[in-house]
Amino acid sequence: MHAKTDSDGTSLDTSWLPRSPRRPVYYVQSPSNHDVEKMSYGSSPTVSPPHLYYHCSPIHHSRESSTSRFSNSLKMPRSLSAWKHIRIDDGDGDDHDGDDDDEKDDGGGASKVRLYFIGLLFFVLLFTVFCLILWGASKGYKPEVSVKSMVFENFYIQAGNDQTGVPTDMLSLNSTVKIHYRNPATFFAVHVTSTPLEIHYFQLKLASGQMKKFSQPRKSRRTVVTVVHSSQVPLYGGMPPLADAREHANKVAVPLNLTFSLRSRAYILGRLVKSKFYNRVRCTVTLTGKKLGKPHNLTKACVYL
Template identity: 35%
Template structure:
């Protein structure tokens, strides 16, 4: 039997079937699920959908093109979302690192400010203490010189050159006063010399000692010279001694004081030099008393 298709049946079979396009979700939490799943299915992929044989070929081709476009669009969209999430995570990591770095720098600056402030305060106190100690200089006064023996004669030096030799033995007495109210001083003497015509005929040295605050002490310094060659000055010395007027000598003495104000970190130092002229006769040895104005004192 031949069945004849009507015009209406041919029209209904040749018309394309309906299809749908799913728009992307607005929920940000579904973006990753949407990228991991295949959302671009055509209605023809559904098992409930029955495909027509030949009449729906144009509809299938159209659906394939739309699905391909959707897959490409979904792939691009998912890449953009992944890049945005990676960038956000990287920015969050940088923010955490910057926050930790700023906290460390802030703590370092605080400790540095504390150390600098303490150093400035301590330095100011030390400077103030040092400034107040400057007026307290030790007072030195040479009181007397006792000549124990003095004689000269003919001889030769260590090279064998003939010359006059001088031997002298004496001791000097001096008073040292420490006027400081809040610190003691360490007193020493690097040199104590007896000089004749620019020739040192006797030397001595005072032993170092400690003197408390606001105290006075009398010190005895031994000055000795044995077999000192006089060379050309020997004739002048013998003539002065023979005249009975005495041998002109000069006694030079130096005193150094050191006070420790803040341990050894802050110190105060003073130096005093004294020079006293005197006459000594080899026939009459006695104690020579110095007046205060008979000696010159200086730095």
């Protein structure tokens, strides 16, 4: 038994104290880069062999904890930086791939739009040329108009008053005009209208009549009969040849002019291609008292413009 003297002089008997075994010495070695990388990718670190007094050694526990913390501090930043690097690279690759795909899609869409535009332009140009060809071909099929005859049924001259009460001679006239119309076109019909048919003695209008509109099929003809008449037209002394008409009607011979215009419209391709034809007619005819009710041949007495 040994007695231990404290610094204040008190002696202590140390024989009753339990003797603790000597604690083992541990050496901490920093893991290499290769080990850190292995640990960062999920490999389990090598654990120190268990010791009999491991649980009761605070020094060992503290050193073990510090070793673990040091290892974690070594592997976490490197693993985070590695993952960040991988994720950034993947994102950049995806962005570049997306940009390339977008550029390819944009280029393909633009080329398709250009092709569609060129095709549409070519179709419009071709259709326009086709319409112009049809329109030009239709101009060679101008309708044929011929005034065949005119019949003066009757005319009367009598004294009267105009609308203002002025006394003057009044003329009433009734006549018919026969017109031949032919459509020589082989691929279109025509719709025909006319201006009023008028009978003039120089500048004085004596009678008028309206032709009915009609449609003429291709390569066909017809005869149109139009009534031209007047009633109670004041003369105001403007027709000296008719001065003695009331007493000597058979001796009356008055030169007159018959004028009118025909308009023919051809719808070649629906409403898209239209062709118009105009026929202006001027005929010279003589009103003769001896030929009332008899036709006047106007085949060679008309001018067609």
